[in-house]
Amino acid sequence: MKTKKQVEVASGASARRGLFTKRVTLSLVAVAMLVGVATLVTVAADSDKDAAPIFVKEIPPGYRDWKVVSVAHEAGDLNDMRAILGNDIAIKAYREGKLPFPEGAIVGRIAWSHVPSEENNKTFGRDQSFVAGSPTDSYLQFMVKDSKKYAATGGWGYSSFGRDGKPTDAASMQSCFPCHQAIKSRDYVFARYSP
């Protein structure tokens, strides 16, 4: 059985322990909050760095199996030849003439350098044949329809990948939307479907 003194000492010890526990708890909360804030800051910094909200950073899987929307040729500095492809949602909308494109639609384009084909020219007997050479600096580009996520850029998220499959710098992607705004009347998509 404990004496009164022993009880007081015990109570004092208990109170101190309680205070200590409270302090530790508060400190842990503070640390947790700081860690939380730090995490948020890091995420925000990453977002700014990688321009996350309007740019898509993943190459849509299976894009190389998509159906053809059309083909194009950019002369001048770009000097490329292009296949414009669409995922099933995009192709369906194109074929049905539906605008705006439905959620989930993705339009992509592959660009290869526009090179003369000696092989073909020799067979034709004249210089007239150009074929797809190596992938260009902006090898792959996609626009992904998600009206909520990409509300700031007309409902489309834009992406561009170099020949190494890595996203091109954010600066180069800043030009996507301002340019596509010119074709707002066709839901920001330049490429028409070729039958």
Next chain:
Amino acid sequence: MKTKKQVEVASGASARRGLFTKRVTLSLVAVAMLVGVATLVTVAADSDKDAAPIFVKEIPPGYRDWKVVSVAHEAGDLNDMRAILGNDIAIKAYREGKLPFPEGAIVGRIAWSHVPSEENNKTFGRDQSFVAGSPTDSYLQFMVKDSKKYAATGGWGYSSFGRDGKPTDAASMQSCFPCHQAIKSRDYVFARYSP
């Protein structure tokens, strides 16, 4: 009993009958041969008319959904832009680098006129952009692998269709194989796969 004269006459008659028989037989053979030749001529004429043995007269169903092999641009008189497509058998062989192409492989190409895009040029701020216009005179072409059926033309049957979807004239298709012979080393297929 026959007199010598009778025998001589009889012999003469017999000889004449023999000669007659021979003549009839020869004539029948000649007629048969002529009929035969006529038949062959008719078959040949039909072949030419329908271009049956080496030309394919049906547009392969579902070709517009096929995957992209590559793109090309023929300048000069053709002035077109092309998407080269392959059915699943052809695409698999292309991706695996398999030659010769397996039975059932079909390689097709769609050709649209190569036209400047005012819309795009306005946005780019310079004249550099060409897009696919209307289908050309030789809108669709296919080569179908069937080593037995098309043995005479390297194992490939050739076809060409105008913008109305009807086979182009046999004369224009006569040039397919002589031209494709130049690329016998790649199983007669000019188009390379673009990654």
